Amino acid sequence: MTTRLAVLGAAVLLALSGCTSPPAEPAPVVPSAPADDLAELPAASAGGACILWDYDFIEQKIGIRFAVAAADQVEDTSSCVVQTMNAAWPDLSLSVVETTTANAEVFLDERMPEKASKLTGLGGAGYRLNTNAAGEHGPTVEIGWLSEAKQLQTLRFTFPKGATAADVKDMNAKLLDLAKALSTT
Numbered sequence: 001m002t003t004r005l006a007v008l009g010a011a012v013l014l015a016l017s018g019c020t021s022p023p024a025e026p027a028p029v030v031p032s033a034p035a036d037d038l039a040e041l042p043a044a045s046a047g048g049a050c051i052l053w054d055y056d057f058i059e060q061k062i063g064i065r066f067a068v069a070a071a072d073q074v075e076d077t078s079s080c081v082v083q084t085m086n087a088a089w090p091d092l093s094l095s096v097v098e099t100t101t102a103n104a105e106v107f108l109d110e111r112m113p114e115k116a117s118k119l120t121g122l123g124g125a126g127y128r129l130n131t132n133a134a135g136e137h138g139p140t141v142e143i144g145w146l147s148e149a150k151q152l153q154t155l156r157f158t159f160p161k162g163a164t165a166a167d168v169k170d171m172n173a174k175l176l177d178l179a180k181a182l183s184t185t
Contacts, residue, residue: 043069043082049094050080052182058082061178062157062171064090089137089160094182097152107146116142122176123147123183130168138163141171143179155179 043058044051048071059065066082073079076098083091102111104125108118112127119126126145133139138159145153157175159167 040067041069043080045069046071046080048073048080049078049096050082052080052094052096055082057181058092058178061181062092062174064092066092087160089158091158093154093156093158095152095154099150100146100152101150102146102152104146107152111144111146111152113142116144119143119145119176122179123153126179128172128176130172133159133161133163137161139168141168141175143175145179145183147183153179153182155182 040055043054043066046069050069050071055066065084067085069080069082071078071080077095078098079093079095081091081093083089107125108127112118112125113129116127116129119128122143123145124147126143129140129142129144131140131142138161140156140158142154142156144155147153155175155178157171159171
């Protein structure tokens with residue numbers, strides 16, 4: 001597994017463990033197996049926002065098969081990140097704020113990033129933000145929206161290095177289809 005995935009997993013475990021005292025007996029050490037020998041656990045088994053999707057559903061919508069999921073919950077915000085087994089990117093994340101009092105105008109004025117473009121046909125209000133490659137990864141596509149159920153939802157797809165403008169354009173449409181399928185009413 002990649003270092004990034006290991007760090008993500010450690011962060012999720014630390015967040016979930018809280019400040020409890022250590023167990024009376026140490027947990028047994030389980031030898032790691034090569035990635036090819038691991039059974040694919042359902043994304044929903046990670047908890048958090050991962051309960052809203054599965055690998056088959058994601059693959060049907062965006063054409064990429066993910067196999068690893070990690071989740072977290074902070075106050076009223078649930079999140080999920082999925083990745084492939086063999087690389088840090090691509091990855092896909094979903095965050096859901098359980099409830100908000102924001103209306104469409106407030107969402108677009110205060111929650112939409114400055115360089116984002118307004119989307120129509122997705123919940124009460126929505127935006128799309130494409131960013132350039134940075135650091136170790138390629139460009140990103142982010143779609144955020146205010147659902148009809150008064151939830152703030154955000155999808156973010158991060159490409160590996162080398163993604164083209166055509167790849168980004170194609171993912172814009174696919175990610176919007178995924179967002180519409182996830183949007184709560």
